[in-house]
Amino acid sequence: MFFRNLTLFRFPTSLDLTKLDELLADHPLKPVGALELSSRGFVSPFGREGEALSHRIGVAIWLTVGGEDRLLPSSVVNDMLAKRLAEVEEKQGRRPGSRMRKQMKDDLVHELLPRAFVRPSRTDALLDLDHGVCAVDTSSRKAGEAVVSEIRHALGSFPALPLNAEVAPRNVLTGWIAGDPLPEGLSLGEECELKDPAEHGAVVKCQRQELQSDEITKHLESGKQVTRLALTLDDHVSFVLGEDLVVRKFKLLDGAVDQLESTEREDVRAELDARFALMAAEFARLFTVLEKALKLSKADA
Numbered sequence: 001m002f003f004r005n006l007t008l009f010r011f012p013t014s015l016d017l018t019k020l021d022e023l024l025a026d027h028p029l030k031p032v033g034a035l036e037l038s039s040r041g042f043v044s045p046f047g048r049e050g051e052a053l054s055h056r057i058g059v060a061i062w063l064t065v066g067g068e069d070r071l072l073p074s075s076v077v078n079d080m081l082a083k084r085l086a087e088v089e090e091k092q093g094r095r096p097g098s099r100m101r102k103q104m105k106d107d108l109v110h111e112l113l114p115r116a117f118v119r120p121s122r123t124d125a126l127l128d129l130d131h132g133v134c135a136v137d138t139s140s141r142k143a144g145e146a147v148v149s150e151i152r153h154a155l156g157s158f159p160a161l162p163l164n165a166e167v168a169p170r171n172v173l174t175g176w177i178a179g180d181p182l183p184e185g186l187s188l189g190e191e192c193e194l195k196d197p198a199e200h201g202a203v204v205k206c207q208r209q210e211l212q213s214d215e216i217t218k219h220l221e222s223g224k225q226v227t228r229l230a231l232t233l234d235d236h237v238s239f240v241l242g243e244d245l246v247v248r249k250f251k252l253l254d255g256a257v258d259q260l261e262s263t264e265r266e267d268v269r270a271e272l273d274a275r276f277a278l279m280a281a282e283f284a285r286l287f288t289v290l291e292k293a294l295k296l297s298k299a300d301a
Helices: 020-024 074-092 098-115 141-155 169-178 214-221 254-261 268-293
Strands: 007-010 038-043 054-057 060-071 117-128 133-136 186-195 203-207 225-233 237-242 247-252
Touching (some): 020 054, 020 141, 054 268, 060 141, 060 268, 074 098, 117 141, 117 268, 133 141, 169 214, 169 225, 169 237, 186 237, 225 268, 247 268, 254 268
Antiparallel strands (some): 007 133, 038 060, 060 117, 117 133, 186 225, 237 247
């Protein structure tokens, strides 16, 4: 269990979470109803075998928002609706009006929903209480906001806001490629995205590329700026940092994972527990570096 993407939100470190488990227990995932499109709620981070709806190690808390969505493709609905409209038109000699078409579509959806397949999903989140950061395992801001909204609904209040930097992230990322010293522990990877700042300007995406090369330098000299940059922290973590402050392609490297392989564990839960502890520790180290380098704003107390 390792997160692959990190959409980050900041909350006050003074937030009281002592009643977290009690509050989450009132908001478990419920099976999606026969006439519902979706259902959301909290599930155990350890899967079906788990009972607790949160798991804490030190200052890190692991939460999981589960979901059930009924799959009812619009193409299926529209195809059946077209057939029924044709039947009505043939019988009445005229095409139904807009109000009747809408009613027929609503009736059709209610008819089909109970027979639609249900797709389960889960989205994990890490609460770093020391830094006041909620990291959601997604690269989608919308999906991240949805998880934060579920936490807020369960707690009654969760003043978490998207991460904000006091400096322009693309200026910092561009500077690192251009030769500015990187923060201690960080090194360049082999992937980046450069954009011309002009509206509808050119976009260049590089992979498996030496980033401090003549080719990249020419792009910088032409005015392009770095909007995504692959980085590595102490040979423990590799990731791609975007100007939107989303961490993509988050991966623990051998330097970190070797710590897991050196210890034997008796069951799956113990293994997941160890993986979460390792990931939380590596994330805390990474966030400390990024917080200083990008002058990340703290949440109001």
